[in-house]
Amino acid sequence: MKGIISDMDGVIYRGKQLIPGASEFVQRLLDSKAPFLFLTNNAEQTPLDLKLKLEGLGIHGLNEGNFITAAMATAMFLKAQNRKPNPTAYVVGGGGLINELYNVGFSISESNPDYVIVAKSTTFGYEQLKKAIRLIDHGAKFIGTNPDMIDPVEGGSEPAAGTFLAAISAATGKKPYIVGKPNSLMMMLATRKLGVQPDSAVMIGDRMDTDIVGGMEAGMTTALVLSGVTTMESMEKFQYRPDHIFNNVGEIDLATL
Known part of the structure; x- marks a missing residue:
C-alpha cells in the first residue's frame, strides 16, 4: 500500500x-x-494545535508526528540555508511559525533582521506592511511560507498568506522564495x-x-x-x-x- x-x-x-x-x-x-x-x-498552528483541533472535531488516535506544516518546512529550510550563529527574522504570522523558528535557533527582531518571513496572519495591518517593506528594502531576504491566496472556511473563504505576499511584493518589487x-x-x-x-x-x-x-x-x-x-x-x-x-x-x- x-x-x-x-x-x-x-x-x-x-x-x-x-x-x-x-x-x-x-x-x-x-x-x-x-x-x-x-x-x-497552514503556518499558524503547531502539530499539537492541529491534533487538538481534530480531536475537538471528533477525530482521535493521531499524534504530533502525523503532521508537517509550512511553518515546520520553512524553519527546516532556513536552518539548512543559514550560516550565521544568531540568525534573526521579522515575522508576519502566528505563534506556530514563531515557535518553529525559535526551535531552530532564530531570534525575532525588527532591527535589521536577516529575513522577513510572511505567513497568514489574522492581525495583518498597515504598520506590519510598512515595516516589512522597509526591512526588505534594506536588505532582508523575503520568504513566504506558502502561496495560497484564500483559505476555505465555513460559508466561503478568507485571505491567506499569498494575499499579504502579493501586497509586499508589489511595494518592494521583489518576489519571495516560497517554501510550502x-x-x-x-x-x-x-x-x-x-x-x-x-x-x-x-x-x-x-x-x-x-x-x-x-x-x-x-x-x-x-x-x-x-x-x-x-x-x-x-x-x-x-x-x-x-x-x-x-x-x-x-x-x-x-x-x-
Whole structure:
C-alpha cells in the first residue's frame, strides 16, 4: 500500500466544520497501518494545535508526528540555508511559525533582521506592511511560507498568506522564495519523514495549483477532492489533471490508489 500524504484545509475540514466522510477516512488510515502524514500550508498552528483541533472535531488516535506544516518546512529550510550563529527574522504570522523558528535557533527582531518571513496572519495591518517593506528594502531576504491566496472556511473563504505576499511584493518589487506547496521541497520533506519514495506516495488535496501540481511534479500519484477550493469547472482550466477525483475523502478506497 502506498504512503498517504493528505492536505487538511478543504480536505478534512473547512474552518471549524468537519467535512463529511473525513472521520471515516482517518479511521481507515489508522486501521490500514499505511504510512500517512497530514501536510498543510497552514503556518499558524503547531502539530499539537492541529491534533487538538481534530480531536475537538471528533477525530482521535493521531499524534504530533502525523503532521508537517509550512511553518515546520520553512524553519527546516532556513536552518539548512543559514550560516550565521544568531540568525534573526521579522515575522508576519502566528505563534506556530514563531515557535518553529525559535526551535531552530532564530531570534525575532525588527532591527535589521536577516529575513522577513510572511505567513497568514489574522492581525495583518498597515504598520506590519510598512515595516516589512522597509526591512526588505534594506536588505532582508523575503520568504513566504506558502502561496495560497484564500483559505476555505465555513460559508466561503478568507485571505491567506499569498494575499499579504502579493501586497509586499508589489511595494518592494521583489518576489519571495516560497517554501510550502507547490514547492517540491515541501513534498520531499514529507516523503522523507514518511520513509517512502515519491512514486510510492499519494498526494490528496483540494487545490489544483498547490496540492495536485506539487504532487505531480514530485512524481507522486495525485487525488483531488472537490470539498475545498477546486470545482470540476475550475479544474478544467488547468493544463494538467489529477490521477483520481473524489467528491470528498469519504469516497476514497485506500487499496485502489
